[in-house]
Amino acid sequence: MAQILSALSTWYEHDRLLYAVVSMAAMLVVGTLLGVLMDWLGRKLGVDTSALHHHRQKVSR
Amino acid sequence: MYFPIAGVYIPIAYLVGIGFAVGVCGGFWGMGGGWMVTPALYALGVPMNIAVGTDLAHIVGKSLVATFRHFRFGNVSLKIALMMVPGTMIGVEIGARIVEHLKALGQDQVASVISVLYIILLGSLALFTFVESWRSKRILDKERQKADALGSPALTHRVEDRVTADIAEWAQKLRIPPMVSCHIAGIRQVSLWIIVFASVITGVLAGLLGVGGGFLRMPVLVYILGCPTHVAVGTDLFEIIVSGAYGTFTHGLKGNVDVVMAVIMLLGAAVGAQVGTFATRYVQGTQVRSLFGAGILVAAAAVIAKTYLRMPTLAIVLILTMAAGMALLIIGYLIRGILRGVQPQREDASQDAE
Numbered sequence: 413m414a415q416i417l418s419a420l421s422t423w424y425e426h427d428r429l430l431y432a433v434v435s436m437a438a439m440l441v442v443g444t445l446l447g448v449l450m451d452w453l454g455r456k457l458g459v460d461t462s463a464l465h466h467h468r469q470k471v472s473r
Numbered sequence: 474m475y476f477p478i479a480g481v482y483i484p485i486a487y488l489v490g491i492g493f494a495v496g497v498c499g500g501f502w503g504m505g506g507g508w509m510v511t512p513a514l515y516a517l518g519v520p521m522n523i524a525v526g527t528d529l530a531h532i533v534g535k536s537l538v539a540t541f542r543h544f545r546f547g548n549v550s551l552k553i554a555l556m557m558v559p560g561t562m563i564g565v566e567i568g569a570r571i572v573e574h575l576k577a578l579g580q581d582q583v584a585s586v587i588s589v590l591y592i593i594l595l596g597s598l599a600l601f602t603f604v605e606s607w608r609s610k611r612i613l614d615k616e617r618q619k620a621d622a623l624g625s626p627a628l629t630h631r632v633e634d635r636v637t638a639d640i641a642e643w644a645q646k647l648r649i650p651p652m653v654s655c656h657i658a659g660i661r662q663v664s665l666w667i668i669v670f671a672s673v674i675t676g677v678l679a680g681l682l683g684v685g686g687g688f689l690r691m692p693v694l695v696y697i698l699g700c701p702t703h704v705a706v707g708t709d710l711f712e713i714i715v716s717g718a719y720g721t722f723t724h725g726l727k728g729n730v731d732v733v734m735a736v737i738m739l740l741g742a743a744v745g746a747q748v749g750t751f752a753t754r755y756v757q758g759t760q761v762r763s764l765f766g767a768g769i770l771v772a773a774a775a776v777i778a779k780t781y782l783r784m785p786t787l788a789i790v791l792i793l794t795m796a797a798g799m800a801l802l803i804i805g806y807l808i809r810g811i812l813r814g815v816q817p818q819r820e821d822a823s824q825d826a827e
Contacts, residue, residue, distance in 0.1 A: 420732060421477050432725025435732040436718050439530050442736055443537030443714075446743040451541050454747070 478731040479527070481518045488734060489741035492531065496745020497800040499532075500539045501752050502691065502706065502765050507532060508772055509796040510738070512789045519731075526721070526729025527738075533717040534739040539746035540710045546754070548707030550657040553698065556665065557672035558715050561686065564676015565716065571681055588780040591682055595773035598692060602766035605696070606759045613759065641699025658700040658708070671697050679716075687713050688769060695762070702758030745800070752803045755810025764799060771795040 423431040475482050491513045495506040507528050514524035543549050575586055649664040671693045679686030687709050694705035724730050753761060771791055779788035 417477065417733065424478055424728065428726055428728060431728075432722050432730070435530055435725040435730045435735075436533070436722045438732050439533040439721060439735060439739070440537065440718060442739060443534030443743075446534065446739065447538040447541035450538055450743060450747050451545060454542070454545075 476731050476734050478728075479519045479523045479734060483517050483519075483734070485737055487517070488737045492535070492738035492741030493745035494796050494800040496535055496539075496742030497749040497752075497803050498768070498796060499535055499710075499742070500542070500746035500749025501761065501803045502688070502749075502768070506687075506796075508688070509792055512775075512792045513796075514734075516789045516793070519734075522727075522729045523731055526724030526727070527731045527735050529717055529724055530721040530730045530732060530735035531738040531742060533714060533721055534735070535742040535746055536710045536713040536717060538739075538743045539750050540707065540714060542747060542750040543707030543710060546703070546707070546750070547657065548703045549711050550655050550700065550704055550708045551711065552653070552655050553658055553660075553668065553694070553700070554708045554711040554715075556653070556668050557690070557712055560669045560672030561676040561679070561712065561716055562719070564673040564678075565680035565686075567673075568677040568680020568682075571677070587682060588776055590678075591776045592773050594678065594682075594689075595769045595776070598688075599766045599770040599773065602692065602762050602769075606763040606766065610759045613757065640696050644697050645699060658698070658704050660699055663698060668698065686716070688765075691765070702761050703753055706753060706761070748807060749803055752807040752810070756806050760806070764802070768795060768799055
């Protein structure tokens with residue numbers, strides 16, 4: 413964690429373009445991972461009753 | 474924890490808490506909630522420019538998480554969202570250039586024009602939303618009574634779509650080619666130019682006010698394009714990912730983003746967004762819009778307190794109290810819906826269609 417913070421501080425001071433790209437990419441990657449995790453948890457807990465699921469059922473019939 | 478970029482000590486639990494509360498509201502209303510997070514960070518001693526950039530970065534991640542859920546619920550119209558993205562970008566650029574022009578005239582000009590625009594926009598949007606939601610609710614109550622008598626629970630959903638589409642009907646009658654349709658949003662045919670025009674206007678306003686624009690796009694999608702409220706929420710969130718990622722990059726270049734702080738807030742927001750999104754399944758669209766109206770009315774009051782009454786602390790307290798209160802209310806709706814065994818809204822409709 414300390415190494416990550418140190419690297420970010422260095423990029424922030426000396427390479428703003430890299431810092432901007434890393435910031436944007438970090439939010440997209442973490443957001444996607446959390447989204448997939450929450451989606452998986454939702455299905456595991458049985459609280460996902462998506463309209464898409466019903467649509468698929470309808471199409472398969 | 475010490476954040477070297479922002480130069481402040483902030484307890485991690487506090488950041489997670491802010492993320493959670495705003496995540497609940499964001500998932501429920503389909504917006505980033507920048508107007509709630511920025512004052513919260515500013516109150517903790519984060520410089521305003523870093524508060525704005527960090528807020529935008531966390532909004533990208535949060536919108537991604539909420540969009541996953543909305544996508545599974547069938548609430549995201551990728552077609553509409555992708556058609557709106559270029560217009561929004563162009564509009565934001567136009568808005569930013571207007572701000573630069575105002576800056577050249579003097580800093581006071583910027584502050585006065587933007588604050589007046591903010592108050593007029595938020596006030597009129599709140600008034601319109603309240604009146605429309607109240608009118609829709611009255612019609613819905615009557616139709617629900619009829620539906621109960623006929624034993625057809627899905628009738629109310631069709632009625633709700635109809636009563637929110639007055640302006641949209643007029644917009645859809647304009648036959649300027651090319652015409653596009655969208656099954657998910659229930660739009661049979663609408664001119665592409667209407668979508669482009671709506672996206673440019675919301676983009677200009679977002680650029681002028683320096684916000685993500687979610688609170689502007691959601692009503693535009695409902696009232697002008699005729700999307701059902703739940704689809705408007707999901708589609709708006711998807712567009713926020715694109716515009717927010719671009720904003721994070723440009724703010725990052727200017728050194729306005731503390732990415733560690735943004736990731737910590739995102740952890741709370743990820744859970745909050747799930748709660749907010751689930752809550753939309755247990756309430757009518759009119760309830761979502763009424764709460765939205767109340768929220769932006771408080772935001773307008775906060776701008777008045779800050780700009781005209783010179784009471785910035787009162788403005789921050791108003792926004793934070795509203796965010797916490799709304800989050801609790803939305804959680805209450807969700808718990809009530811689950812305890813009462815209320816069937817999720819769209820599922821009723823799809824089952825009926827089958």
